[in-house]
Amino acid sequence: MQLVIGYKNYSSWSLRPWLLMRVAQIEFTETVIPFMHCEELQEFAAVHQIPAQVPVLQHDGLTLPDSLAIAEYLAELYPQAMLWPNNRRARAQARAASAEMHSGFHALRSACPMNCRAIKTLPVSPGIQADLDRLATIWSRFDQLDKDGEFLCGQFGIVDAMFAPVMWRVRGYGFSVSRSFARWSDAMFALPAMQQWLAAATAEQWVIDDYDKIGETV
Numbered sequence: 001m002q003l004v005i006g007y008k009n010y011s012s013w014s015l016r017p018w019l020l021m022r023v024a025q026i027e028f029t030e031t032v033i034p035f036m037h038c039e040e041l042q043e044f045a046a047v048h049q050i051p052a053q054v055p056v057l058q059h060d061g062l063t064l065p066d067s068l069a070i071a072e073y074l075a076e077l078y079p080q081a082m083l084w085p086n087n088r089r090a091r092a093q094a095r096a097a098s099a100e101m102h103s104g105f106h107a108l109r110s111a112c113p114m115n116c117r118a119i120k121t122l123p124v125s126p127g128i129q130a131d132l133d134r135l136a137t138i139w140s141r142f143d144q145l146d147k148d149g150e151f152l153c154g155q156f157g158i159v160d161a162m163f164a165p166v167m168w169r170v171r172g173y174g175f176s177v178s179r180s181f182a183r184w185s186d187a188m189f190a191l192p193a194m195q196q197w198l199a200a201a202t203a204e205q206w207v208i209d210d211y212d213k214i215g216e217t218v
Contacts, residue, residue, distance in 0.1 A: 001028040004056040009201035012114040012165030014055045016067040020161035022193035024081040034206045068102050071158045085153040090145050094159035101162045105131045112169045113211040116201040120215030122173040136178040150187035
């Protein structure tokens, strides 16, 4: 099983399946493509007739793009990993939140690129505040679940992986969401897999100036 990803410092979409697979102890090898510094991703996409985007999972003759599609494939392939919660209502809520993350939060995502190795401050625009308020609402709904554990449905799963880049954005730009979000964020940051990702991101030599210039360094 091969996972093709982008920069660990900047590629939020790549983080999602990588973290999910590491925490679930799914064996895979990785290929990092620094797609803003070379043409390799375009060449790879042309060969496999897919969009020139990361992440991409290759397994058993299948080439599968898109982080949420990859997560669903892994959930089917490894049911014992329980990547979605067993409880039907919790599972439905987790799927709805994952889909919303996949297609929403445009202000936060466009104004605040993921940048794991930087701590910044950034003014909170009305659009960003609306996204932060929406996160607080989502977290309050997950707090109402009967769960045992620090993550959104209790145990780490797909919904946590989908929101993992938001953890970096909120921490990295000095935002505040809610006490519940802060507890989840601390648990996500403490994951050994997340620390492994951070170490690799910090060691990367590639720099994207347009991302690094956003915000004031603390």
